[in-house]
Amino acid sequence: MPRPNARITHTHPDGRPVKITFGLMHETGVRGVLVYAIVDHVALDADRWLDHVPLSEVEPLLVC
Numbered sequence: 001m002p003r004p005n006a007r008i009t010h011t012h013p014d015g016r017p018v019k020i021t022f023g024l025m026h027e028t029g030v031r032g033v034l035v036y037a038i039v040d041h042v043a044l045d046a047d048r049w050l051d052h053v054p055l056s057e058v059e060p061l062l063v064c
Helices: 022-027 055-061
Strands: 032-036 041-045
Touching: none
Parallel strands: none
Antiparallel strands: 032 041
């Protein structure tokens, strides 16, 4: 039976969570991101974003 993927949580030394970057997602095998809005959803190609870009920088570009 295959093992489920281990969940990786990156934190700062003081315990605060690190903002996830596309590089961290790429490391875990993520190649796409589903974005859900009230009415619809869209699939983003995660490979088009540079590794150092945090997902939080892309969020303002996603407008319903």
